[in-house]
Amino acid sequence: MRAIISRLLHTESSLPRLYTVAFSRNGRLLSTDSNKVDEPLKVQEAETVDVPPPPTEKLLVLGGNGFVGSHVCQEALNRGLSVSSLSRSGRSSVHDSWANSVVWHQGNLLSSDSLKDSLNGVTAVISCVGGFGSNSYMYKINGTANINAIRSAAEQGVKRFVYISAADFGLVNYLLQGYYEGKRAAETELLTRFPYGGVILRPGFIHGTRQVGSMKLPLGVIGAPLEMILQHAKPLDRVPLVGPLFIPPVNVTSVAKVAVRAATDPVFPPGIIDVYGIQRYSQQK
Known part of the structure; x- marks a missing residue:
């Protein structure tokens, strides 16, 4: 042994x-044999594993067939997002090719059932819903309709919600009381339901080419020069009574760009973004 x-x-x-x-x-x-030298150690490469790309962000645009909403849809599509829209009329009247890439839903935000199907799989919502009329009508459209949407989105587990609100215009707020009261009520609801993923944009006059039926209104002819002049006159908006009238206009493309970024960028700061913030973020790459 x-x-x-x-x-x-x-x-x-x-x-x-x-x-x-x-x-x-x-x-x-x-x-250990002094008469033998081995070849250098060969390290075998690890096998490459095909990892599927992250899921595409699915964005729901409320009021996507309107002036601002249509630009938001285009911006989102340009960024490669999956885009759907819900509005009272459903499909956009615009016949541009981009409209064929949007999934159009017809519904009424004053009815809580309208959003159920359109929210399936949605990761972010941008609301461009608003309107003018009597005080009671304006409160319903700007306030109640958006509050319903915010609550439904929160219940469905949507991560981020962006609301296109409006800047304060001083005396104008009293003339359009229902409009602004509705906007502020929706803002309060959003900050409550989405404290970490809610973004409120407060542009003033939004300019750009606006489609009205078969006509295109070049609002930029007036808005662009005013924006260029007033963007450097920020101290004037603090003048009592008339100061808010000096808030600069902003291009609809800038609003759409910032709205989509706010809806998809997880590090975009939540809260209220005024017109100067919109201009600043729109210029960032």
Whole structure:
């Protein structure tokens, strides 16, 4: 028995490879046999695993067939997002090619059932819903309709919600009381339901080419020069009574760009973004 054990201990092949080699200074493997030098250690590359890309962000635009909403849809499509829209009329009257890439839903936000199907799989919502009329009508459209949407989105687990609100215009607020009271009520609901993913944009006059039936109104002819002039006159908006009238207009493309970014960028700061913030964020790449 002693002879067998002695023979095993002195046989190199019987020992684990770990104990029969040592590293030299130049990184080559040296055998315990002084007359033998092994080849450099070859490390086999790990097998490449095909990992599927992250799921596409699915964005729901409320009022996507309107002036601002249509630009939001286009901006989102340009960024490669999956876009759907809900409005009272359903499909947009615009015949541009981008409209064919949007999934159009017809519904009324004053009815809580309208949003159920359109919210399936949605990761973010942008509301461009608003309107003018009597005070009671304006409160319903700007306030109640958006509050219903915010609550439904929160219940469905939507991550982010962006609301296109409006800047304060001083005396104008009293003339359009239902409009602004509705907007502020919706803002309060949004900040309550989405404290970490709710963004409120407060633009002033939004300019750009607006489609009205078969006509296109070039609002930028007036808005663009005013924006250029008033964007440098920020101190004037603090003048009592008339100060808010100096709030600069903003291009609809800028509003759409910031809205989509706010809806899809997880580090975009929640809260209220005024017109100067919209201009600043729209210029960032």
